[in-house]
Amino acid sequence: MKIIETPITGLLIIEPRVFADERGYFFESFSATKFAENGLISDFVQDNESKSHYGVIRGLHYQLAPYAQTKLIRVVRGTVYDVAVDLRAGSPTFGRWYGVIVSASNKRQFYIPKGFAHGFSVLSEYAIFSYKCDEFYNPKAERGIRFDDPALNIDWRLPAELGVISEKDKIHPFLADAEINFKFE
Numbered sequence: 497m498k499i500i501e502t503p504i505t506g507l508l509i510i511e512p513r514v515f516a517d518e519r520g521y522f523f524e525s526f527s528a529t530k531f532a533e534n535g536l537i538s539d540f541v542q543d544n545e546s547k548s549h550y551g552v553i554r555g556l557h558y559q560l561a562p563y564a565q566t567k568l569i570r571v572v573r574g575t576v577y578d579v580a581v582d583l584r585a586g587s588p589t590f591g592r593w594y595g596v597i598v599s600a601s602n603k604r605q606f607y608i609p610k611g612f613a614h615g616f617s618v619l620s621e622y623a624i625f626s627y628k629c630d631e632f633y634n635p636k637a638e639r640g641i642r643f644d645d646p647a648l649n650i651d652w653r654l655p656a657e658l659g660v661i662s663e664k665d666k667i668h669p670f671l672a673d674a675e676i677n678f679k680f681e
């Protein structure tokens with residue numbers, strides 16, 4: 497597997513080695529050994545899957561410490577634009593976001609450490625989104641930041657008319673008012 501650094505420390509793109517043959521393809525979508533060998537979190541405890549239609553934006557979501565989650569995301573159908581926002585106090589890139597196209601065809605994965613808000617937009621007719629977390633879901637620790645915070649100015653790569661956004665996601669605070677308790681380590 498290939499690990500590609502992004503401009504934000506700790507935020508990584510993972511490219512699995514794909515074995516293609518006349519039957520189709522095979523790849524290891526996750527190997528705890530290979531992750532541990534590369535100094536990455538490997539003790540994931542929860543797997544999630546969602547389906548969303550074109551134009552949907554989910555996010556930006558995070559869980560406060562000590563329930564913060566490392567996420568390893570991939571897409572098994574369709575294409576998304578996946579975005580992570582650095583919320584680690586003291587990070588040289590605090591408040592900056594980075595996005596990557598993740599699709600069933602490019603098979604890229606996005607490794608998002610604790611201390612980031614996360615969201616994605618769906619660029620294909622629909623997308624099936626699959627991700628691992630290293631902490632369990634904890635609704636009391638769940639927080640969000642508005643996907644359209646002008647201070648972040650995220651380009652979701654969608655035309656003006658968006659798809660469905662959850663009622664919950666429409667009313668998150670902007671980053672300036674968000675409750676955050678992460679440190680850059």
Ligand SMILES: Cc1cn([C@H]2C[C@H](O)[C@@H](COP(=O)(O)OP(=O)(O)O[C@H]3O[C@@H](C)C(=O)[C@@H](O)[C@H]3O)O2)c(=O)[nH]c1=O
Nearest residue numbers: 544546554555556557558614615616632633634662664
């Ligand atoms: C995230 C989550 C939700 N749920 C429930 C709560 C709710 O009734 C229903 C739908 O939840 P949501 O609307 O929060 O789902 P969704 O908007 O897809 O939430 C996800 O968004 C992406 C961007 C992330 O980064 C994830 O960590 C997660 O927050 O599923 C669980 O039971 N377990 C979970 O782990």
